[in-house]
Amino acid sequence: MKNLIVILALLGFNVCFGQPVTIRGRIVDGQRQAIPFANVALFRASDTLTLVSGTASDLDGRYSVETPEPGEYRLRVSFLGYRSVSLALHAGEDLVQDLLLEADPTAIGEVVVEGKRTVRSIDKTSYLFTKEQVEKASDGRELVATLPNLRVDRTTNALATINGKSVLILINGIKATDEELRLIPADKVRGVELYDVPPIRYMDDAEQVVNIRTRPLDTGWSGNLYGTLGQMFSNGSVALSYIKGDNRLTFNYGAHINMKRDKTDLETGHYDYRIGHDSYRYDYLRESQNWGHQHHVGLTYSLSREGNYDLQIRAFANTVNDKMDADKSIVLTQNAVEEERTGQLTDRKQSVVPTLDIYFAKQFGGNNSLAVNLVGSYFDSEQQTRSLESGPEGFDDRMDLDNRKRTLIGEVVYGHRFKQTSLSVGYRGHYNFLTNELSNSLSEAAEKETIHTQAHRLYAEISGKASSFLYRASLGADYDVRTGSGGFHNLTFTPMLMAGYNFGDTHTLRLMYESGTQMPEMLQMSDARILIMNDFYQTGNPSLENAHRQSWSFNYDLYVRKFTLQASLFYDYTRNSLFDAYRYGEGCILYQTDNARQDVRRGGELNLNYTPWKYLRIGGSVEAAQQLFQPSQEVPTYRYWTFPVSVYVSASYKNFALDLYQKFGGTTLVGLYRTGIEKVSYVSLSYNYRNLNVALQCFFPFVRDRYSNETIPTSIVRHKTDYEIRRKDRALALSLSWRFGVGRKKASVRPELENYDNDNGLFKIKYDANQ
Secondary structure (H helix, E strand, O other), X not given: OHHHHHHHHHHHHHHHHOOOEEEEEEEEOOOOOEOOOOEEEEEEOOEEEEEEEEEEOOOOOEEEEEEOOOEEEEEEEXXXXXXXXXXXXXXXOOEEOOEEOOEOHHHOOOOOOOOOOEEEOOOEEEEOOOHHHHHHOOOHHHXXXXXXXXXXXXXXXXXXXXXOOOEEEEEOOEEOOHHHHHHOOHHHEEEEEEEOOOOHHXXXXXXXXXXXXXXXXXXEEEEEEEEEEEOOEEEEEEEEEEEEOOEEEEXXXXXXXXXXXXXXEEEEEEEEEEEOOEEEEEEEEEEEEEEXXXXXXXXXXXXXXXXXXXXXXXXXXXXEEEEEEEEEEEEEEEOOEEEEEEEEEEEEEEEEEEEEEEEEEEEEXXXXXXXXXXXXXXXXXXEEEEEEEOOOOOEEEEEEEEEEEEEEEEEEEEEEEOOOEEEEEEEEXXXXXXXXXXXXXXXXXXXXXXXXXEEEEEEEEEEEEEOOEXXXXXXXXXXXXXXXXXXXXEEEEEEEEEEEEEEOOOEEEEEEEEEEEEOOOOHHHOOOEEEEEOOEEEEOOOOOOOEEEEEEEEEEEEEOOOEEEEEEEEEEEEEOOEEEEEEEOOOOEEEEEEEOOEEXXXXXXXXXXXXXXXXXXXXXEEEEEEEEEEOOOOOOOEEEEEOOEEEEEEEEEOOEEEEEEEEEOOEEEEOOEEEEOOOEEEEEEEEEEOOEEEEEEEEOOOOOOEEEEEEOOOOOOEEEEEEEOHHHOOEEEEEEEEEEEOOOEEOOOOOOOOOOOOOOOOOOOOOOOOO
């Protein structure tokens, strides 16, 4: 018995005193700002030549190393531009050790070691920039646009991806505009997190998320003025910001004007269909003009107590005024009897959307946070449409649609950071209240309709790493509701699972499964109906249900000094996919949104970014995908391949820069239509002098924007159109941008939530070639 007690005591001693010990903390500079990618090395106190463990700090300056057993150790931290620190430690149990690095006057001006500018996580890549990259960039946006698969789209003057995927911009964790990003000087960008898989709370907002981490911004005034005058469109924006102490007040205004050019867009097409025993063929040539203007004005107040709490209040309003006129030459053939007609279509849309956005975040200790976001919007939208055709069976239909919509979005998120793991738990509720009033030739009096919907999401997500293994797991529960008769209550679980492995600093493999839902737009669920041509009506569908998408993918990422490659194989399946369908009504054809029985997309994608020299960058994207679509159980599955390709070239010499982008046209399957992909093509030449940038752009210099749409064979209506967007041909634009800023340094607000509703409840007229 005594021997057994001694053995157990020795085993207990080994368990208690032989287990690993974790040393973690945060590395900061003299201004208490995080130092990312600092080198952290751990040695035994008795042998400072043999490395025990090593790591690099993340973008928040946090690090974590593990000892094989308790004992005496020496921790060394170094980073280019700072004096190295060496610290003796006794590791008896897990401990927290923060470190302060002082600037090295002999290395001032260096930013980061070339070749160690990226850190790969399970869902994002973190980047730092070299001194030369910072000096070449005119502002923060131009600097961020040098990252793989990113560019500045000269047609929209916005940060965009090369492969055309939607992107959400965050600055220190909150959604931001291009104007706000251009306000930030390049040397204030501390690092960038590029999410190719957005966090769960942003998955419904964009396909990629770019989070820019900044150093403290300068106290005093800063601003940015931008203007573009072009044949196709004109843009203008002004952003002014004032910082005093921990307070910041920002005003911004932007306008986009689509010019009404003399050139008209051409659409030629025909319909083939039957109603009862009668057969019809409807051939037409349409010439159309599209123009209008959009405006945005906002005022933001921010109060930041770094390490304590952040408050931000934003009040802004968006206005939209879009116009379209079209003239048609028509030949209607009914049972082999031809009739010539002329037609006209006019569409006027205007919308005013004021919004109030309140955000508050509180830090508890060093590892806990709570963020609350409340957003309220009011949509005041009107649409007037007139469609007429001559002839004995012609018509003259006028539609007036008046929408009043209120939306309320509330979200709360709790976050906790463990040693090498992050946890977030949150809830978001989205409430919509729509009242529309519709009058047209189908009813003698105006018809009123009320639609109420709710979307609730409860989610939890954990992510981190263990050695070279990466992981992320989240579970969401979506509860989508439409109240009233014909409504629905759908509960859907939306899990996300990701697992990855880093092979050194250059290779990463990842497996991913994700799930999500999509609510129909308000007017897609409406009873509203408009006449678009003889015996054709565009209408809503009150029996619609929400769609549920599931995706699987296998990804490979390669990051070396001058070359990056991202390759993926994917399989997407959507149940109750939303698509526009043709249905038989009572002696007519109805065009309305429906739920598909099967919608599958599978294939592969390849993204490349190559910088052979510092003055030249080449990027490209190619995708091969097969789509399988079955609108209902009564019709067979239709299969189709699509091959979108994009190419980007950027070159610079001294103060000059040249950008060239070409998105090659093709077709993709969208519901019942093989839909042509609108081409994008431009050449931009710019000159930068201090804070002034001048640029000349030419759009579609080499090709014309032509594409076709055609229904698949299973459609009861055969419809084919050929488009030529002539207003874009060789259109020129001249841009001017000027940025200024003065003052001393203070911290900026760092929120983490952003919500907004962009469904204004208006009809997307089928006759608009750009829809």
